Amino acid sequence: MTEVFGAYGGRYVPETLIPALDELERGWREALADDAFHAELHHLATTYAGRPTPLTLAERFAPGKRIYLKREDLLHTGAHKLNNALGQAVLARRLGKQRIVAETGAGQHGVATATVCARFGLDCVVYMGEEDMRRQKPNVERMRLLGAEVRAVDFGTKTLKEATSEAIRDWITNVETTHYLIGSCVGPAPYPELVAELQSVIGREAREQLLAVEDRLPEAVVACVGGGSNAIGIFHGFVEDEDVRLVGVEAAGAASLGTGRPGVLHGARSSILADEDGQVADAHSISAGLDYPGVGPEHAYLRDIGRAEYLGATDDEALTAFRDLARTEGIIPALEPAHALARARELDAELILVGLSGRGDKDLAEALAHLT
């Protein structure tokens, strides 16, 4: 079995996709070994995306602690998702693919994908659950403005889980012409590893920046986990630093790592929310980006070996942190990292790095409806 992370990972997909995954893996290895690929990514990151993103000390949000926010909310399109989308778009062009298909939950990955497709002149189809289209309407409008076709998924949970299945079915059907630009560190190998590598720029930058201002490493690194790409990206900067605690925060109603069991979903073996027969359970979160019953296989591995710990935060705790960060720091976070903020401020640690994975404009309607 092509298990990548201990007992997790693999390629649980129909035969039709295996040659495409092999091709992707070869193309990825070649790109990684090619200075021109890294130079192109660096150029795009600095001249288009807005890297490096700053580190902000959130003094008023958490008095008595030194909580630093890694500001991926300031990245072009407003979330960390662009790091991955840019990298995969460059890779897709190297593979000669002209059509991109993607899934999106909160819409941030869909917007990032639509953005890079506009930038490179690629055809773009984004699958999105109807329920998510309702609660993340501004992002649907942004994707359409950017020239993407947004296809509503109107069955099952009508959220990210079904959107991902439909994107994979589209890829199965159009595999010769299409690159599947998956949005998180999930899916069949080599996607989890590929996405983690493209997001690890977050952790590399943050480590350097924090050392520059504090002259020491953080006691803990805290990030929200849905599929887990922003968390894996920031964790990768510190995973070798054994004294640094890695803390992932899941939505309490979508705690694939906290309450899940080993299972297979969307092409990989990981920790998922499922019943005893392996049927995937419905997740719940106010945050569309965390509303997913699976998680990247590397997180399941980091949990099992004890390198990372995973906590939960409720909708209410996230909403409170969302409002508090806005009022104390003048930063409106996305609801997803608001989960990380909620746990970080009560963590038994003083110097903490938090992945602020995205900005909250997309969440205003949903958050305000619950806060008033």
Added chain:
Amino acid sequence: MRKQLVIYLMSEPETPDLARAAVDGGADIIELGFPFSDPLADGPVIRRAGERALKRGMRTRQCMDVLAQTRALVGDTPLVPMTYSALLEAYGWERFAADIASAGATSMIVSDLPAGERAEVRRVQLVAPTSTDERIRLAGEQTDGWLYLVTVTGTTGARGELSPALAGLVERTRRLVDVPIYAGFGISTPAHARAAAELADGIAVGTRAVEVAEDGPNALREYVASLREALEAVAV
């Protein structure tokens, strides 16, 4: 051996009687779908059939009961559960294989477990138009009895025309492996059946069979008989 006719049915309480009707109509092999909540290889018809079966409580154990009841009605007709890795992962890979065998299964198909993965799990392997020669060889070596040729790059579902890729794929596969090859995905009419059977050793029909099964055993028997008749017209 006559051209083999494989009929897929979703496991539900009515399925044993439907399977009997399909055999009466001329089916040689019955595939029994064990539903999964997230069936990546399936188009809308079989996905919806699976959703309904799950709502009716058709979990792994209930599906095995249906399998045993079907076995009691169809003599020695091969019965092949067709499902997804998630069910085997949850049930236990070896235990699943052992328990379906006890319930009367002849082999199984795992739609999202490509050749080369978990080779110890004996099953009918699938090859697709995208498969490399190397993968077709591997699938041929590992397969249990026959090879399932996916005629299209796509999910399960009826299509207007038989895939133009089929002839080339059959020819390539025959050159590489020495096992019977049955073509499936996108075959729904007697005309498709006949054209596909001119090339392959048998055909598998899923989506249209699931649709016709809605109208009961008599309708299914007639539909299967129409496919059988089309196959009989092919010189063996």
